Amino acid sequence: MTHPSTLYIFLLILASSLASCSERFTHSVHQVRQPDHIPSQVPDYADSTVTLAAGEHYGRSRLHTFFYGKHYRPAWTTPVEVPVLDIGTAYGGLKPLQMGGSRQTINMRMEDSTGTEYVIRSLDKEPASALPQKLQKSYLADLIRDATSATNPYAPLALPHMAKAIGIHYLEPELVYVPHDPRLGEFMDKMGGTVALMERRPTDNQSDYSPMGNSEQVKSSRSAITERLTDNDSYFDARLFLRSRLFDMLLGDWSRHEDNWRWAETEYDENAYVYEAIPRDRDNIFYKMDDGPVPWLLQRFGVKPNFQSFKKSINASRLEKLNRSGRDLDELILVQLEWQDWQEIADSVQHALTDEVIEQAFSALPDTIAALTAESIISKLKSRRDALPQMARNYYTTLARQVQVVGSDKHEHFEVEVMQNGNVLVQVYKTLKDGEIQKLIYERVFLPSETRLLELYGLSGDDEFIFKSDSAPKLKIKVWGGAGEDKYETNSPKIAPRLHIYDSRYRNTVEVPNKTKIHLNNDQRAQTFNAEGWLLRYYLD
Structure with a gap:
């Protein structure tokens, strides 16, 4: 069998030889291009909506779809009614601060008059930006970008209701359209014309916000891990973290590396802290990857093994691969727990995630998207929930x-x-x-x-x-x-x-x-x- 790295290099060479840099493969995460003229007077965006698709470019020919997969293309190409964000009135008025995030996602931070920060993250992604510059307009870049259609762009909207039911911390994303608003200042050309998810930024004081545990201090993974390793009075809440990790496995979330967590810090003694997990960046849930021969072959050759498709069941081997990005953090925190703890928590999560809770959660999706995608996801999610104790046993055995x-x-x-x-x-x-x-x-x-x-x-x-x-x-x-x-x-x-x-x-x-x-x-x-x-x-x- 060809070694995975050899196959990957071969594909790189092949794809780059098929097409050199070309404007044909120029990409953007913006849904609406900036107009030639921006009016000096800000329009009244109050109660305004726009109707547009998250990614029309994911609509491909039958031949392309046959080879590369249908994925969630209908969800990306179906127009959705989206509220227009008025930064002058939302949350009492918002001030743009800076751009951030990875190169794949357009990300802008804003704050309200109290200093509470919010983050706006583009719905569409540009993973090909991680390639060398000379390949970023190549056929290879186009294929990598196309793989984004394996994600459901609206899926994170369904999570808060389920997370609350099982008793973990969470974020509350809302769907917005960011217009070409001159109040965005220097960020207008980067953020204007974009459909995005907006949520509280998990940082600093969240004492007025129950989804983050009303914590007076939310810390980064670097800060929390450093505190744990330098002071033996501080520790992670392993039982709460396991509840979050079991939820990850139910969702098929394959991107749970350390930077996709924040931590609610509580001082329980002088200079001694306990850290409670706050998961963030839920872009890769309910993944649908292997419904075409090309991605199917890539998975069989071991390319990106954690990219596991969301199915009704998942065996021990696939579960171990799914959790690869979160493995180091699991080994540090979950080492505190014996099998009895895992069993108790798995049973608790399973019982809390009732059929009614799951079905109600997907009512948060736009109606057109729910009609296209919810039934299949709900069916698979219920099946995975029913198998959760066995999933927990399989991963416990792996870590043990x-x-x-x-x-x-x-x-x-x-x-x-x-x-x-x-x-x-x-x-x-x-x-x-x-x-x-x-x-x-x-x-x-x-x-x-x-x-x-x-x-x-x-x-x-x-x-x-x-x-x-x-x-x-x-x-x-x-x-x-x-x-x-x-x-x-x-x-x-x-x-x-x-x-x-x-x-x-x-x-x-x-x-x-x-x-x-x-x-x-x-x-x-x-x-x-x-x-x-x-x-x-x-x-x-």
């Missing part, structure tokens, strides 16, 4: 095979006990610099039937790793002490053959049996050393 228990840049005391039945109890305590134990901050029992490899990371600080065992463990244990003066201790010869210790040669105490695998090297990888190095594992803004 190799587990990482991560400390912080403060001081921790790790206790690992191999019990008589072969299960392994891991407890992590916060300690003072002198080693005095303050409190238990982590506890979980690992089953050798689920876990093959247990990895412990102390990061910075002076950490202790104590191993107890009356029987030989059936799983492998690897330990990275990281920066600081660390101590390793065990009197059990039975644990030694399965124990690997990695640290520097600097001021560490190692009191273990001879058969222990000890790897001392001053050339330590940054990703195992301290919080700053661990952050390199993540996709952060």
Whole structure:
């Protein structure tokens, strides 16, 4: 079989050879071109609407559709009545601030008179802008742009009702048309004439806004992860995060990398925080990719394996691929939870997401779009909901095979006990610099039937790793002490053959049996050393 990367390179060469740069493949995310003359007097947009399609250019010939898929082309090409945004009156009046977002999406930030920020994100996308400039007007760019039709542009409108029902934080997008309004100033040529989704920007003080948990401080993933890794008093609400992640799996959302989350911060003690997940950027839900031979073949060759089509069922292998972009964050946060927690939360989400809740959610779509797409999506969503406990079990099993228990840049005391039945109890305590134990901050029992490899990371600080065992463990244990003066201790010869210790040669105490695998090297990888190095594992803004 051709290697995926080889196939991808071949397609790049082939596509670029088919057509050089050409105005034929010039793209825009704007639905309405800027007129030659903009009136100096702002029109009255109050209660105004326009009727237009989100992406007329996705209407292709029968031959093209046969090879590349029907996708959601009818939803993109069907005209929809859209409210016109009047920035002078919306939310008491809005002031444009700056452009932002990725190159694929036109994104503009605005604020009202209280300082609350809103973000406007274009409905259409331009993924080909990520290509080298010489290919951005090529046939290849046109094909990549065309793949946007695999998404339903209006789908995010259905999510708030379901998210509220299952008890997670959420955003409330609204459909707007941004006119060529001179009050947009320097941003008019970039944002004017665009159909977009507008929502509160998840940042700073949201104490007046219940969908974000009335949090007085909403933080980025970089800020929240940094706080968790540098201070062992702060933690993520793993149970709430799992509810959000199970919802992602129900929706078939394959883009859940770190930058697609924000975090409601609550101070529960002096300088100690808990972080609650706020998912954002729901552009890639209910994906319909493999309904043509070309995208079907690309998926079979492993190109973008997380691009999983939304179907009535999803097996363990496809579920693992779907969750690929969110895997690093899952491994950091969900490591706190045992299977019983997953089972309880999956059952709760399943029961909350009733047929009535699902059906009501899709009434938020424009009527014409609901008539085109809602019935099929609802049917598949109900089927996935019914299978949610098995989906949860499948992904839990995936994460449980190799587990990482991560400390912080403060001081921790790790206790690992191999019990008589072969299960392994891991407890992590916060300690003072002198080693005095303050409190238990982590506890979980690992089953050798689920876990093959247990990895412990102390990061910075002076950490202790104590191993107890009356029987030989059936799983492998690897330990990275990281920066600081660390101590390793065990009197059990039975644990030694399965124990690997990695640290520097600097001021560490190692009191273990001879058969222990000890790897001392001053050339330590940054990703195992301290919080700053661990952050390199993540996709952060």
